[in-house]
Amino acid sequence: MTREAIFEKLNEIFRDYFDDETICLTDETTADDIEDWDSLEHINLIVTIEKEFGMKFSMGEVTTMKNVGAMADIIADRI
């Protein structure tokens, strides 16, 4: 899967998860940029992404990923 395709899918997942069609992810997007993306939602979001892409993030990656760009890199690596 290309990086663009990953981003497209991530956009879909985020829009659906947060019920917000205006979300447009970039490499630099972080939790601060999306209103409902807080520590309580983080894990559920991660698990949803894992399910959609059929892969798993390690615990280390979950806590240390800096932004959506880093997330996409890990996904690209895994699938």
Next chain:
Amino acid sequence: MTGITLSLTSLSYFAFILLLVPVYYLIRRERQWQVLLFASILFFIIVSGVPGIPWILLQWIVTYGGAHLMEHITSERKKKLLVTVLVLFLLTELFLLKYTKGLPFVAPIAISFYSLSVLSYVLDVYWGISAAERNPFQYLLFIGYFPQMTSGPVTRYREMKPQFQTGASFDEKLVKKGIIRTLYGVMKKCLIADQAAVMVNTIFGDTVTYQGAYVALGTMLFALQLYTDFSGCMDIILGTSECFGIMLPENFILPFSSVTMSEFWRRWHITLGVWFKEYLLYPLLKSAPMQRLNTVCVGRFGRKKGKKIPTYLGLFVVWFLIGYWHGGALHYVIGSGLLHYFYIVSGELLEPHVDQWTKKIGIDRTKGWYVCLRRLKVFLLVCSGFVFFRSETAYQGFKMLYRMILPVEGSFFRVLHVTELGLSVTGMIMMLIGCVILWSVSYLQLKGIHVRDRLLMQPVLLRYVCYVALALLTVIAMVRGYGNDVANFIYNRF
């Protein structure tokens, strides 16, 4: 104040730092960490005493070896077993030393803090975030770095290792900033916290006399005391660490400017919150059992409502343990744990409704007055937790709240004889002066101004007047709190 105690507001601690700084900067950068290690060992022996040494050494050796072993194991199952053993070992040692009464062991100082740091190291290695440390002595420095060895902050290995490894060249500006911050911390503690404590102790020490509005007063003063004491200590700790070019993570960022309880915990005792989030909440929520529960709940109640159940369950466990961590007693579990859990969850659940309602009646939630109301709300909720935190038992906490609203005599409202709470009028004035300084600095910080940087940019005369004034005020504050024993001797005729 005098005497070799190395307490954070003692002359011996300042002398310790003052002597250490030139030695530190005269050594080659790659070796500077050894100076810090030596100083940390000395500090530990003086402050915690020799009986505490075996326990910290035990943690050091076991986790150093365990982390290396973990990296060499290839089998996932064996790795999991090893990390479980290590975590259980650390938790058991902490539990036995800190939370069990009646055992003949003496807990080393700051064990509740550095145990969390060690746990985070072990888990970081397990999760592949950090590589196991090669140098056992650099690892020992991470565990026992002396500024942290009284009240934290809780650090993560990945933040500290690079700093210890590269050392620091002398940066006059940074050292100056460190000293200013240290003095500010001493001022907060001695001028504000120690004065407020007198009145708080009077009120909480006699729950029969002090009811109704006195309970409210006592609790709010305790909020002031705890904040200035704890954050003052942090200023001293971070400030003195800055003198060595080692930046420790912040523990307090204007907590009472928070508009929600969730935000409060991102601004109060930050490193504790981060630790519990990363090393307990996340692994707990991501665990298989929790995910199975999530699937079941989502299936039954739909995604929006269903996902909340395991989240709030996980949060409950986390908050229970945060409360317990504070002191292992019920009143801590309530005051620093479950009460906050209740407020946070309520806040989360009510938020969309409040949002709707305010839109309906045309209130702009970003307006200044509304924001102030929200901050006041947070302050009052936090204070309700402090009633339990400060009480001796949960029962006393409940009783005090009950007697606040329904005192034995009269109503909540009463004349507060503040001058009869053990603190002299002069003491109150001194405390007020300290508060004015605190609030001015906080106000500037709220506006995004870096106060110390600004101060360093001022003209020489103004700068030096400020330094001398701050130093003198700090000295007077320290003298105020000094030596109440001898006064007792004078009173006790024999």
Next chain:
Amino acid sequence: MKKMYAKGLLIFLAVCVLFGGILYLSAIDPFRGWITKITGSEAYEQQLNASHEVETYIEKAKQDDKTTKLIIGDSVCNSLFGELDELNPDYSVLCCNKGITMAGQYILAKEYLANHEGVTDLYLMMISNSLITGFDTDFGYQYAVMPFVKTDKLSYLDEETVEEMKDLYLSPFMTKKMVCFVEESPLMKKLYLNVLKDFRPTKLTLDFPDVTTRYLQKMYQLCEAEGVTMHFMSLPLADSPQRREVEAVLREKYEASVMYELFPDYYENYIYYPAEWFPDGIHPNVERSMKNEMVKKIQEANDLDWDLRLD
């Protein structure tokens, strides 16, 4: 870095000068009041002046009130005999407290004998707590050093004793000027006494310090030279197992010391009373009539021939 340390030194000196100024002003009205309040030194104010108490006794010892018998001792002695001073024109009662140490008792005795003619008896009465009290950093400066220096009575003491005091309290603080300054400035008092305690903490041990044995001997020799009969006696004690244990230890030590040769009966005549009568474990808190009974008992036990009027 040198530049920073130089600037830091400058600021430090500025703060020292300012604080020194505050310290200087803390002994002068009207600044004294404000500075005392700001620095939290209220507990060290002049009203609670221990030194003045002792100076008064030394002054009294000088006055020729035509008495021929002297009673001195510690605060327990004072609680029993203090009120009898007015009733007995032939007795001078100058009971102080243990803080003045045996050296202080000696000074009182010497001063009295130097200013009175025809003295026949000297009664020294104290409990063992006072015997084991030497120069310490709790009470010593205020009850011993300050009054001795202010009344110029240090000359009555041996070189070795003065050296011992200088060693503990530091020579500069044994000058009249400094003693007066400490007295006048609650802030100075607070700083000096607390720093002294922090850096030279003294511990009370179950043993008799040099000052006790030396000055008891000297008092004996002085009385002998003046033809005065000296009586050294114990006082009522609160009865408790701990007290009995302590006294047993001290008795052994006493019997091995030079004091035993001069006053072998001190420990023979111990009198114990119910512990409830001594709320602080030291001073009897009873009616005057009961105190008089205690006095009579002391007279009996020591086979004394005194004609004290008790009411």
